[in-house]
Every structure is written in C-alpha cells, then in structure tokens.
Amino acid sequence: MKILQISPPWIRVPPLGYGGIELVVGLLADELTNRGHDVTLMATGDSDTKAHLEYLFEEGETSKLGMTLYDAMQVSEAYKIADEFDIVHDHSGFLGVAFSHRLRSPMLHTLHGPFTADTSRFYEHFKDAAYYNAISEYQKSCLDGLNYVNTVYNAVDVEKFEYREEKDDYLILVSRVCPNKGTHLAIKVAKELGKKLILVGKIDPIDMDYFATQVEPEVDGEQIIFTGEVGDAEKRELLKKAACFVLPI
Amino acid sequence: MKILQISPPWIRVPPLGYGGIELVVGLLADELTNRGHDVTLMATGDSDTKAHLEYLFEEGETSKLGMTLYDAMQVSEAYKIADEFDIVHDHSGFLGVAFSHRLRSPMLHTLHGPFTADTSRFYEHFKDAAYYNAISEYQKSCLDGLNYVNTVYNAVDVEKFEYREEKDDYLILVSRVCPNKGTHLAIKVAKELGKKLILVGKIDPIDMDYFATQVEPEVDGEQIIFTGEVGDAEKRELLKKAACFVLPI
Numbered sequence: 001m002k003i004l005q006i007s008p009p010w011i012r013v014p015p016l017g018y019g020g021i022e023l024v025v026g027l028l029a030d031e032l033t034n035r036g037h038d039v040t041l042m043a044t045g046d047s048d049t050k051a052h053l054e055y056l057f058e059e060g061e062t063s064k065l066g067m068t069l070y071d072a073m074q075v076s077e078a079y080k081i082a083d084e085f086d087i088v089h090d091h092s093g094f095l096g097v098a099f100s101h102r103l104r105s106p107m108l109h110t111l112h113g114p115f116t117a118d119t120s121r122f123y124e125h126f127k128d129a130a131y132y133n134a135i136s137e138y139q140k141s142c143l144d145g146l147n148y149v150n151t152v153y154n155a156v157d158v159e160k161f162e163y164r165e166e167k168d169d170y171l172i173l174v175s176r177v178c179p180n181k182g183t184h185l186a187i188k189v190a191k192e193l194g195k196k197l198i199l200v201g202k203i204d205p206i207d208m209d210y211f212a213t214q215v216e217p218e219v220d221g222e223q224i225i226f227t228g229e230v231g232d233a234e235k236r237e238l239l240k241k242a243a244c245f246v247l248p249i
Numbered sequence: 250m251k252i253l254q255i256s257p258p259w260i261r262v263p264p265l266g267y268g269g270i271e272l273v274v275g276l277l278a279d280e281l282t283n284r285g286h287d288v289t290l291m292a293t294g295d296s297d298t299k300a301h302l303e304y305l306f307e308e309g310e311t312s313k314l315g316m317t318l319y320d321a322m323q324v325s326e327a328y329k330i331a332d333e334f335d336i337v338h339d340h341s342g343f344l345g346v347a348f349s350h351r352l353r354s355p356m357l358h359t360l361h362g363p364f365t366a367d368t369s370r371f372y373e374h375f376k377d378a379a380y381y382n383a384i385s386e387y388q389k390s391c392l393d394g395l396n397y398v399n400t401v402y403n404a405v406d407v408e409k410f411e412y413r414e415e416k417d418d419y420l421i422l423v424s425r426v427c428p429n430k431g432t433h434l435a436i437k438v439a440k441e442l443g444k445k446l447i448l449v450g451k452i453d454p455i456d457m458d459y460f461a462t463q464v465e466p467e468v469d470g471e472q473i474i475f476t477g478e479v480g481d482a483e484k485r486e487l488l489k490k491a492a493c494f495v496l497p498i
Contacts, residue, residue, distance in 0.1 A: 073347065080350060093317065094321045098321035121318075
C-alpha cells in the first residue's frame with residue numbers, strides 16, 4: 001500500500017527530546033515500511049526514517065510552534081503529492097482535515113490531543129471529512145459521532161526499554177511540566193510517601209508561572225529533583241531504575 | 250464574471266465598528282455587483298451585502314480571532330464551492346493561498362497586512378500560487394518577486410463622508426491603539442501644538458500595556474480625549490468636524 005504520513009513542521013522525526021506526536025509517527029512510518037508498505041513521510045529535513053522522506057523545512061521549526069502559516073506550508077506541501085497515495089495518514093493540527101475534501105485519496109487522521117470546546121466544534125463540522133483514529137477510549141467518549149475507525153494506542157517500542165529487576169528508591173514523572181499533567185500532584189504524592197521524585201520534561205513558556213509557583217519552590221535537588229528535558233537514552237536509564245512511574249492526570 | 254470573495258470569519262461585512270479588511274471587502278463585493286458581476290461573498294451570517302451571501306458562522310467569531318481552526322473552517326467552506334467561479338478573490342489570512350494549488354479557479358489574494366520575517370517566508374514560498382494585489386507601493390517594495398498584478402488602494406466610499414467647510418478646533422486619530430499606529434506620537438504632536446486631540450479606536454488585549462503606560466496617563470478628557478471604538482455614523486461626524494487627521498505611522 002502506498003501511504004503518506006504527514007507530520008507537523010515543528011519537530012524532527014523521531015524527536016531528540018520533547019515530541020510525543022513525532023515519536024509515534026516515527027515508529028509508525030518505520031514499522032509500516034518493515035511490513036512491506038511503500039511509505040512516504042512528510043516531516044522535516046533532519047528527520048531519520050525508514051520511509052521515503054519528503055520535507056520543506058530543513059529542520060524542525062520549533063520556535064514557530066503553533067503559527068498557522070508554517071503549518072499551512074507543511075500541509076500544503078504534503079497536499080501537492082497526496083493524490084499519488086492510497087491513503088493519507090494525517091498527524092498535523094487542523095489543516096489536513098479541513099481541506100481533505102480537495103483530495104482524491106482517503107484520509108486517516110489521528111486525534112493527538114484532547115477535545116476542547118473549540119476543537120470539538122471543528123471536528124463535529126468535519127466529522128465525515130476523514131477517518132478518525134482515537135488514541136484512547138476515553139478520548140473517543142468525549143466526542144461522539146466522528147467517523148471513527150478504531151482506537152489505536154500510541155505505539156511504544158518496548159524492545160528499546162531494558163528491564164531491570166532491581167530498582168532504586170525513587171519515583172519518576174516524565175512529562176511536560178503543566179497543570180494538565182499534574183506535576184504538582186506528583187510532588188504531593190512523593191512528599192506524603194516520603195519518597196524521592198525525579199521530574200523529567202520541558203516547560204512551555206505558557207507554563208512558566210505554574211512552574212515558578214507550584215513546582216520550583218518544592219525542588220530541593222535532594223527529595224524533589226528536576227532535570228528539565230533529557231535525551232532518549234538518559235530517559236530510558238532513569239525509567240529503568242525507577243521504583244514507580246507517577247502520572248497523576 | 251462569476252467571482253467568489255472570501256472574507257475572514259472574525260467580523261461581519263461590513264463591520265459595525267473595527268474591521269478594516271471587512272470594510273474593503275464589503276465595498277468591493279457591492280460595487281462589483283453594481284457593475285453586473287455575479288458575486289458571491291463568503292463571510293458571516295450577520296453580514297449585509299449586495300452579493301450572494303454564503304456563510305458557515307452565523308456571526309463574526311471575534312472572540313476567536315487568529316485561531317487556526319476557525320480560519321480553516323471558513324476557508325474550507327469557501328473551497329467547497331470555489332470551482333464554480335471564474336476567479337476566487339481571497340482576503341483570508343494564509344490558508345486561501347496555501348491550498349490554492351488544489352483549486353481549478355485562479356486566485357487573487359489581497360495582501361492586507363505588512364510583511365514580517367515570517368509572512369515574507371510564507372509569501373516567497375507561494376509567490377506563484379496566486380495573483381497578488383498590494384495595497385500600497387510601499388508594501389510592494391518590501392517584498393519583490395511575488396506574482397503581483399497591481400497595486401489597488403483600499404477603497405473608500407467618499408459619498409458617505411459629508412464635507413464641512415467649517416471645522417472645530419481639534420485633531421483626530423482613528424485607528425487601533427498600538428505602537429505601530431503611533432498613538433503616543435499623536436499625543437506628542439497635540440501637546441506640542443497645544444491642540445485638542447480625539448483618539449478613536451479599539452485596543453487589542455496585546456496592546457493593553459501600551460495603552461496603560463503610553464496613552465492612558467495622557468488622557469485627561471479635556472485636551473486628550475479617548476472615545477474607544479465608535480460606530481460608522483459617529484466616526485464620520487467626528488471626522489467631518491476635525492481640523493486635522495493625524496496618522497503618525
């Protein structure tokens with residue numbers, strides 16, 4: 001099958017640090033190629049994939065994250081070649097779906113984020129414009145009526161995560177630092193249990209206040225440790241030795 | 250000629266208060282209709298036009314201004330009918346241009362804003378994706394190489410502006426309150442001349458700090474007067490009696 005995967009323009013595939021969508025897209029493009037499909041990945045020039053790579057931007061435009069015009073350039077570029085494919089699998093924000101009625105190929109859109117009042121309005125309007133892939137049953141339950149084909153959980157390459165029987169005595173949370181992910185709750189849990197906690201993840205500018213008021217005052221470098229964003233290898237090392245992963249969403 | 254005009258989803262056509270683009274689009278749609286063209290205007294449901302009105306949103310989605318997904322819904326709706334027209338005249342942000350290669354009809358895009366580093370990158374990439382209409386020679390001189398067809402200044406319905414020989418002794422500035430429009434410079438001019446100044450216009454949330462520090466302290470209700478946003482009739486009345494229009498951009 002000839003498959004086009006459209007990744008956003010902000011971060012390379014796979015990501016070197018933060019980039020949940022890009023991690024999943026990378027695994028998917030590689031594994032579909034492994035299984036004999038003819039996969040093209042529209043991503044950024046610094047990406048590393050087993051699929052055929054197409055790109056407009058040499059590098060991930062991380063500093064432009066969320067700017068419509070970069071999103072438009074990326075998806076437009078994908079649309080130029082989209083008709084050559086049996087299916088277009090879109091992981092971009094909204095533009096892939098919004099203009100899918102101008103494509104000849106069917107589109108599958110993975111819903112990578114939670115539904116808000118605004119995005120619900122959008123997806124309801126475009127409920128039949130694409131096939132939708134939810135990433136959890138909960139997500140699906142938040143908005144009925146979309147043309148869902150399935151719930152496909154985010155892929156994890158389990159082979160890459162080494163198992164270790166013996167654990168160190170700390171808890172870990174790997175996630176963006178923000179209210180939604182409950183960083184402050186993880187700290188509360190650690191304090192109540194009297195356990196060490198390692199917090200791994202980036203802080204978006206919009207969450208700087210939250211970090212400064214709810215997280216940073218608790219970081220003492222002894223019981224509560226904040227590493228910031230770390231690379232893949234270090235992340236796996238920290239996870240391997242952790243006694244428990246805490247994700248209080 | 251069958252012409253489709255695409256207006257943004259944020260403000261009705263014509264606007265009741267703020268809305269420079271919507272004012273121009275409204276005049277254009279009406280006058281092209283007057284001249285015998287078959288004009289369809291994609292705008293919002295509360296718009297008032299001589300053209301055939303099409304819309305997705307009942308009212309201007311002003312509170313959502315700038316959100317990609319609303320822009321995408323609006324332009325996508327226009328794209329559904331675009332192939333029926335001899336020409337598509339696009340006044341939307343970036344999406345009309347970005348996906349124009351998927352349309353059968355040629356597109357004319359009016360450049361309604363100044364070029365920034367980001368928008369220049371965008372328009373250079375899409376330099377041949379549409380015919381471009383600059384709104385000033387200066388604007389055109391800021392970015393060479395686009396597929397410009399002409400410079401067409403923003404339309405003004407001069408009949409609507411009554412002339413009065415006798416003037417009152419005040420200066421006026423009608424514009425958004427922001428550094429770009431030089432509201433603070435207009436105040437400086439008025440103070441140096443010892444003249445009364447009436448400031449008319451809205452303040453965007455992003456310019457609230459500017460207003461609070463550079464403008465508000467000077468507003469005394471006597472020499473420097475700030476009216477906020479006013480309707481069309483009141484605006485014309487204020488303009489008619491003003492001794493001088495100050496626009497220190």
